[in-house]
Amino acid sequence: MAKAGLLNFLGKYDHHPFLFDLSHSKSESDHFLRTNLIYGRGKAYEYLNVISNGSFGIVYRARHKKIGEIIAMKPEFHGLSTSTLREIDILMSLFPHPAIVELKEIVVDDWDRVFVIMEHIERHLKRFMDIRRQPLHPNEVKCMMKQLLEGIKFLNENGVMHRDLKPSNILINKKGHLKICDYGPSRQFENEWGSYSPGVVILWYRAPVILDEAETYSTAIDMWSDSCIMAELLLKEVLFKGTSEVEQRAQIYMILGRGKPDDSRLIHRFLDAGVISGCPLLAEHYQKTVELGFDLLKKLLEYNPEKRITAEAAPNHGWFKELDPYFFSAPNHGWFKEFDPYFFWFSTTQQH
Numbered sequence: 001m002a003k004a005g006l007l008n009f010l011g012k013y014d015h016h017p018f019l020f021d022l023s024h025s026k027s028e029s030d031h032f033l034r035t036n037l038i039y040g041r042g043k044a045y046e047y048l049n050v051i052s053n054g055s056f057g058i059v060y061r062a063r064h065k066k067i068g069e070i071i072a073m074k075p076e077f078h079g080l081s082t083s084t085l086r087e088i089d090i091l092m093s094l095f096p097h098p099a100i101v102e103l104k105e106i107v108v109d110d111w112d113r114v115f116v117i118m119e120h121i122e123r124h125l126k127r128f129m130d131i132r133r134q135p136l137h138p139n140e141v142k143c144m145m146k147q148l149l150e151g152i153k154f155l156n157e158n159g160v161m162h163r164d165l166k167p168s169n170i171l172i173n174k175k176g177h178l179k180i181c182d183y184g185p186s187r188q189f190e191n192e193w194g195s196y197s198p199g200v201v202i203l204w205y206r207a208p209v210i211l212d213e214a215e216t217y218s219t220a221i222d223m224w225s226d227s228c229i230m231a232e233l234l235l236k237e238v239l240f241k242g243t244s245e246v247e248q249r250a251q252i253y254m255i256l257g258r259g260k261p262d263d264s265r266l267i268h269r270f271l272d273a274g275v276i277s278g279c280p281l282l283a284e285h286y287q288k289t290v291e292l293g294f295d296l297l298k299k300l301l302e303y304n305p306e307k308r309i310t311a312e313a314a315p316n317h318g319w320f321k322e323l324d325p326y327f328f329s330a331p332n333h334g335w336f337k338e339f340d341p342y343f344f345w346f347s348t349t350q351q352h
Contacts, residue, residue, distance in 0.1 A: 061073075081184075094158055101171060256303075
């Protein structure tokens with residue numbers, strides 16, 4: 001598939017109303033879409049319930065009628081949007097990876113309606129944090145961050161900058177496996193540094209360089225978002241919670257200081273939260289975890305994007321050396337049921 005990808009298919013419009021007469025196929029990207037759409041397969045799935053309803057449309061949980069597989073289905077009734085085309089383009093250019101959500105197929109029903117079929121995962125990380133009653137165990141945070149960083153490393157190695165990392169764009173299943181999703185705002189690149197659209201990434205996870213409305217930035221913006229997610233997992237609350245770009249900068253300066261980040265301010269922020277939530281990063285019997293965890297967090301929160309720890313180096317940080325890869329699979333862990341009273345209904349409805 002050409003790097004220009006599916007976006008050329010749109011021309012100047014936000015949506016392309018498909019013309020299903022193959023004689024109209026002119027461009028390479030047009031041909032790519034037509035040869036990858038599976039006609040008549042839309043009726044192979046049945047709707048179960050709405051998973052999400054956001055600015056990029058409705059996503060349904062659905063079931064394959066014949067084999068019973070549960071999938072996520074996004075209908076595109078008015079043609080494929082720019083963001084959906086970009087997401088398809090990126091996902092179809094990548095090899096499978098444990099931390100990247102799988103695009104299964106693109107199907108059309110008998111009424112020429114297009115459906116994007118994706119791998120279904122039980123929860124997103126925001127929901128996980130919202131309903132988790134107890135602070136996360138340090139090893140839980142390590143397992144999640146290791147997977148997240150490995151996923152970002154894989155994307156960067158394959159020339160993809162996500163540009164919208166946040167808890168609601170990270171899926172998590174009942175075994176603790178993470179999958180990065182939503183590649184609509186993402187960007188493929190050849191050189192790490194380049195001129196790109198300003199104003200990307202949701203405000204709370206936006207790097208200082210983006211807050212400064214810079215049009216030249218690098219994959220380091222994803223690492224800043226990772227730092228905010230790591231802190232949120234440990235604190236059980238958003239680290240920088242501004243309501244505007246000005247206030248977001250003020251929140252960052254208040255916690256990190258100006259110029260070189262002030263370690264004492266960041267530690268104080270965690271101490272305050274620990275009094276309320278019992279933040280495990282600060283527990284005395286995790287002293288080594290405290291030191292290494294703060295070291296990684298500080299390197300992710302480096303103001304200078306050229307000095308910020310990279311996606312290649314971060315998964316090998318010392319904090320992960322004592323990681324127990326079998327923690328979530330322990331028979332007595334039961335972590336998913338523990339925090340989610342909705343799980344019993346969810347698990348039984350999947351069987352019907």
